[in-house]
Amino acid sequence: MSDKPRPGKDKDLRFIKNAIEDADAVYRIFSSELLGEQSPGVIEMISEGMLLIMEQYDELNQMLDDDAMTPIQVLEHNRCLRDLLKLMIKERLSPVGRVATANVIQSLGSQLRSLMVTKEIRGVATTGYHA
């Protein structure tokens, strides 16, 4: 009998749940600590980021039920969020905003790690952006 982790089993589900927790953390930071930022450009990025996180959250929850679903789209959202954050750190954020952004980046990195494990378990190869 093979010890290889299978989709919908312990390890797979654990890492999906980790990714959901990270999405939760990012959403919480976006909706509380970063929402105080006044700059119109930053507000636009935060709004788009929150929408992306909501999509991620939805898809990750579906992945818990559906073994056949792959994390490709969630990874794409993670990539887009990272792009937004790369630009956000160039903005003139308040000291609280800067710390919150660093926390978001940390959560996204942790989520990416979980998604990579899930991707490997579910056996998909992803390269670059999926337009």
Next chain:
Amino acid sequence: MAIEKTTEKIEERGNSQELELGKDLLIYAGLFGFGIAYNKLIAHMNGKYGQHGYTSLFVVFGVFATMAALSTRIGAINTLKIAAGFVSSGLPMVLGDTTRHLEYKQEVAVALARASKARRKGMNDVGQTQTGERQRFALHQERH
């Protein structure tokens, strides 16, 4: 007699120099006040608008205000000479800053468009997800 006249002239010159120094100090005090108010304005703009892209233009306005105030003391010709120097050294910076800001704005627009596209793609793929399957099943049930 001659000594008295010389003394008067020296006193007059001294008074005139004091007057000139007084005018200079008045201008410096005015510029200091302007600097404080301008600093508050810039802090407000940065806080409210973040990356507004007008930093170099704010610097230009600050230099312009300083030179305008000093022109009353150093004369129009000297002011123009100094202004020409500032234009020479500042123009590349203004153009560079504006270009960099436009590039940054373009990057933001591209990132936002990509994020929006990724979200729409997720929504379009709903037919392949479990929710989509459920929706299709519900529709099938309704029809039959």
